Amino acid sequence: MNEEEILKAIDTAKEEIINFCQKLIQTDSVNPPGNELNVAKVISKFLEENGIESEIFELGNNRANLIATLKGAGDKRLLLNGHMDVVPIENEKNWVVPPFSASIKRKRIIGRGAVDMKGPLAAMISAFVILKRLNFPLKGNLILNCVSDEEVLGEIGTKWCITNYPEKMRADAVIVCEPSGLDPLPKAILIGEKGRLEVQIITHGISYHAGMPALGVNAFEMFNKIFNNIHKLNSYISPVIPPFSKDELKSMLIECFGTKEIFEKIYEDNSILQALIDALSNFTCTLSIVKAGLKENVGPGECTAILDIRLVQGQDSKEIINGLKKLINDVGYPIKSPDSAAKNELYVELKINSLSEPSIVDRYDYEIIDILKNTYKEIYHKKTFKFLMPATTDARFFRNSGFCKQTVVFGPGNATQAHSKNEYIDIKDLINATKTYALVAARFLK
Ligand SMILES: [Zn+2]
Numbered sequence: 001m002n003e004e005e006i007l008k009a010i011d012t013a014k015e016e017i018i019n020f021c022q023k024l025i026q027t028d029s030v031n032p033p034g035n036e037l038n039v040a041k042v043i044s045k046f047l048e049e050n051g052i053e054s055e056i057f058e059l060g061n062n063r064a065n066l067i068a069t070l071k072g073a074g075d076k077r078l079l080l081n082g083h084m085d086v087v088p089i090e091n092e093k094n095w096v097v098p099p100f101s102a103s104i105k106r107k108r109i110i111g112r113g114a115v116d117m118k119g120p121l122a123a124m125i126s127a128f129v130i131l132k133r134l135n136f137p138l139k140g141n142l143i144l145n146c147v148s149d150e151e152v153l154g155e156i157g158t159k160w161c162i163t164n165y166p167e168k169m170r171a172d173a174v175i176v177c178e179p180s181g182l183d184p185l186p187k188a189i190l191i192g193e194k195g196r197l198e199v200q201i202i203t204h205g206i207s208y209h210a211g212m213p214a215l216g217v218n219a220f221e222m223f224n225k226i227f228n229n230i231h232k233l234n235s236y237i238s239p240v241i242p243p244f245s246k247d248e249l250k251s252m253l254i255e256c257f258g259t260k261e262i263f264e265k266i267y268e269d270n271s272i273l274q275a276l277i278d279a280l281s282n283f284t285c286t287l288s289i290v291k292a293g294l295k296e297n298v299g300p301g302e303c304t305a306i307l308d309i310r311l312v313q314g315q316d317s318k319e320i321i322n323g324l325k326k327l328i329n330d331v332g333y334p335i336k337s338p339d340s341a342a343k344n345e346l347y348v349e350l351k352i353n354s355l356s357e358p359s360i361v362d363r364y365d366y367e368i369i370d371i372l373k374n375t376y377k378e379i380y381h382k383k384t385f386k387f388l389m390p391a392t393t394d395a396r397f398f399r400n401s402g403f404c405k406q407t408v409v410f411g412p413g414n415a416t417q418a419h420s421k422n423e424y425i426d427i428k429d430l431i432n433a434t435k436t437y438a439l440v441a442a443r444f445l446k
Contacts, residue, residue: 036149055067078172078174086118193409198307198352201223203302208299249277280388
């Protein structure tokens with residue numbers, strides 16, 4: 001049995017892989033509420049038809065995780081991870097096809113989740129199935145892990161699997177199969193990602209009749225005082241040292257552009273690339289929502305704002321939260337909860353709405369990175385490169401808990417398509433990714 005047979009079998013199964021991808025997109029798993037059990041059942045049926053047993057772990061409310069293992073002769077273990085939930089549709093009318101039709105146009109499958117990540121999910125599951133069909137002699141175990149709740153950064157998916165079934169999930173290497181194309185670049189092997197901290201700040205003033213401002217304190221003006229000082233947050237925390245400087249990030253990209261000159265030329269005119277490199281080498285804090293005021297003639301007694309803070313690797317979220325609290329105190333407001341505040345007291349409430357810590361691999365020369373690099377080149381005829389991600393994936397659960405440091409993100413589709421209208425995956429990319437996953441598994445478990 002050789003690798004050529006794997007590639008041939010995937011070409012033969014092309015229509016079947018496309019149909020399976022369409023079926024996944026057509027199966028509702030919009031999160032919230034999730035309903036991932038619907039998808040888990042479709043996957044489990046496809047596996048069963050191919051003689052593979054899988055376990056569905058029901059979580060209640062029609063939600064579930066799934067694990068299946070292809071047993072080989074040795075002890076080595078490679079895990080492929082993908083989430084089954086998708087984000088909601090904002091306005092169906094803006095789509096060129098109904099978003100759950102999974103219609104094919106111009107050699108692309110269009111639909112919610114095509115790229116994030118039912119397309120990648122179809123590729124990783126198909127790779128698994130093809131290896132089983134061929135009875136390919138793996139010298140280790142290939143584990144398939146399909147999870148819930150990634151889109152709301154929930155904890156009942158990957159984290160739940162690691163916590164509750166560490167033995168089934170045990171892995172020497174993990175590929176989180178999220179899309180890793182960053183247009184106009186070739187696909188990247190993502191070795192780290194930023195963290196995200198969402199903080200809600202509620203300023204409590206005293207509402208008043210707009211005709212007599214002396215009677216109250218405008219909560220929006222209170223927030224404004226805080227926000228005018230937010231640029232000082234850096235001085236409340238330890239110096240930020242990103243894992244890679246701007247120049248180092250650029251040189252990672254030069255690898256796939258060939259020469260420095262070509263890269264610099266493209267970089268100069270490409271605002272997306274510039275913004276990407278900027279984001280990856282900096283700690284950022286963005287004010288994303290401010291709400292105040294209920295009536296035209298009343299000074300608002302309450303103002304709610306959201307800060308979206310992105311952490312670089314090595315930054316401690318607790319330190320940032322404490323720094324923010326100190327900054328608010330220094331502006332002149334105590335941090336309190338409504339229960340502990342006195343009547344008519346001016347105070348600020350601070351809530352952590354969501355937190356994902358940043359993560360990164362501990363070595364850049366892992367075997368899985370080399371194998372992916374070589375295999376990608378053979379299948380896609382392009383050079384891939386190691387890079388960081390400005391967003392968050394479930395990779396953090398594997399890396400940060402120390403469960404599996406050798407965790408990378410690699411998958412078909414363009415990451416910039418995720419959550420967008422008319423989300424699509426190129427059929428060629430879908431098939432090539434299936435080939436890549438199958439060959440990488442065969443090579444890693446050799
Ligand atoms: Zn995703």
